[in-house]
Amino acid sequence: MRMRLRTAALLTIAGALTAGSVTPALAAPPEVATWNADLGAGEATGIDVAAGSARLDPATAFVAPVDDGGLAEGAQSVPTGLLTLPERRLGAITDRVDSAVRGDVPAGTTASVDVRGMRASGNWTEWIPSTPTTEGGSTTLPEATSEVQARLVLTGEGPAVPMVRGVTLTARPASRGAEGTADATAGAEAAPLNFRVFATREGLAGSTTANGHVIADRDHFVALPSRRALSPKDTSDYSVKVCAPTGKCAFAPVWDVGPWNTKDDYWNPPAQRQSFTDLPQGTPEAQAAHDTGYNGGNDGFGRKVANPAGIDLGDGIFWDALGLTDNSYVTVAYLWTGDVRLSKVVGNDPVNVLAAPNAGAKVVGVAVEGAAVPVQCELSTGGSSWLQIGIGQFVTAAAVPQAGQVGPCATTAAAPVATPTAGTTTTAPETPGPTSGTAPTSSAATSATTTTASATIPAREAAKPTGAAG
Numbered sequence: 001m002r003m004r005l006r007t008a009a010l011l012t013i014a015g016a017l018t019a020g021s022v023t024p025a026l027a028a029p030p031e032v033a034t035w036n037a038d039l040g041a042g043e044a045t046g047i048d049v050a051a052g053s054a055r056l057d058p059a060t061a062f063v064a065p066v067d068d069g070g071l072a073e074g075a076q077s078v079p080t081g082l083l084t085l086p087e088r089r090l091g092a093i094t095d096r097v098d099s100a101v102r103g104d105v106p107a108g109t110t111a112s113v114d115v116r117g118m119r120a121s122g123n124w125t126e127w128i129p130s131t132p133t134t135e136g137g138s139t140t141l142p143e144a145t146s147e148v149q150a151r152l153v154l155t156g157e158g159p160a161v162p163m164v165r166g167v168t169l170t171a172r173p174a175s176r177g178a179e180g181t182a183d184a185t186a187g188a189e190a191a192p193l194n195f196r197v198f199a200t201r202e203g204l205a206g207s208t209t210a211n212g213h214v215i216a217d218r219d220h221f222v223a224l225p226s227r228r229a230l231s232p233k234d235t236s237d238y239s240v241k242v243c244a245p246t247g248k249c250a251f252a253p254v255w256d257v258g259p260w261n262t263k264d265d266y267w268n269p270p271a272q273r274q275s276f277t278d279l280p281q282g283t284p285e286a287q288a289a290h291d292t293g294y295n296g297g298n299d300g301f302g303r304k305v306a307n308p309a310g311i312d313l314g315d316g317i318f319w320d321a322l323g324l325t326d327n328s329y330v331t332v333a334y335l336w337t338g339d340v341r342l343s344k345v346v347g348n349d350p351v352n353v354l355a356a357p358n359a360g361a362k363v364v365g366v367a368v369e370g371a372a373v374p375v376q377c378e379l380s381t382g383g384s385s386w387l388q389i390g391i392g393q394f395v396t397a398a399a400v401p402q403a404g405q406v407g408p409c410a411t412t413a414a415a416p417v418a419t420p421t422a423g424t425t426t427t428a429p430e431t432p433g434p435t436s437g438t439a440p441t442s443s444a445a446t447s448a449t450t451t452t453a454s455a456t457i458p459a460r461e462a463a464k465p466t467g468a469a470g
Helices: 002-020 285-292 315-321 452-456
Strands: 033-036 043-045 047-050 053-056 062-065 075-084 088-104 110-117 131-133 136-155 163-173 193-201 222-224 239-243 249-257 309-313 328-334 342-344 351-354 363-367 372-374 377-381 384-390 393-396
Touching: 033 088, 043 047, 047 075, 053 075, 053 136, 088 110, 110 163, 136 163, 193 285, 193 315, 222 239, 239 309, 249 315, 249 372, 285 309, 309 315, 309 328, 315 363, 363 393, 372 384
Parallel strands: 193 309, 222 249, 249 363
Antiparallel strands: 033 163, 043 075, 047 053, 053 163, 062 075, 075 136, 088 136, 088 163, 110 136, 131 136, 193 328, 222 309, 239 249, 239 328, 342 372, 351 363, 351 393, 377 384, 384 393
């Protein structure tokens, strides 16, 4: 009897344990998304797309060092073409995108892929060059995202050029948790990065920039010496705020690559910087070469650096918006690096930036057509709506219709004092001001059609980068 009772008790306990520990259904494995890019739907610069294939066109490409993940000793500069592919929404978040390129890549030419992701702020990450793998390339993004975009990069010169027939992209499951989770080394900050650098005037009306824009007289754009922050044609994904000693500021898109270098994202920390990783953050290689003799006083192409420029300004920015008459140090905010979502300025003309939300306020700068501005808050005064885009910087809300839902400003700016120059911007000199020390620094100046000789200039760097991303 005792044995039967003990057996029954054990069975009851075992049943209770079994009932309380039912094994849950296995979770579905993280989703892996793979797709073939539509080459015909891309935006091409220096690349001909026909019959579903993409072929480098050296005559219209811009010149840059061979894309070997960094400037190597003895490397050559070659025509470089870009094909920006359509954006891709994913069903799950990712922080790594693998790429496989199919086609003909003769010796001495390259075919690779840059990738970027949409940040939680609504701004894009920078373009991250892929790291070569045994199966193609792989790009690790600085934060997890559910929207990515790829860009095909072709390089080469001579009769043999690369031709690509297909690009396959694979988004791997994120390894860093929720969307918007950033890598600890990404360097993201609440406010955009801000550095004082030397600015030169680009000029070159009639030439074509690295993103395919044909430069107009008194044009409104800037160039930075890295394609990581190159906006696709007619977009403002990467914009800057440039403030000059004149007291004027200008918001403008990045549409070209230069001055001097093409792989110098000097605004990034050394661990993230593509080249010249032994320089301090915020110091352009050209500045170090000019001021301290870094790299023998040469740029990445081996040219003697004549000025310390870290940004090129279109004539309309240089003369009209900032009122400069000669090359000058300026303060630059790299707006995409901040957490405030950027919104595009619409219209065909620059919009005045005012010192207060009042049509009679002092003009402190301009937001050029096509630029993106960081809309911080909105307020209404005198029956008009205004957007604050910086400390003591306001634009009419009608100029930025895509700003979306914006919170109210905490306080209302004090009424401005009217000035005789209200509503105007500095007028450029009738005769262009001097640009002493200017070299053919932007990609528009070193296009394969105008500077053939530069395509064979070796790039020499004092120290080959170590640990630099792609």
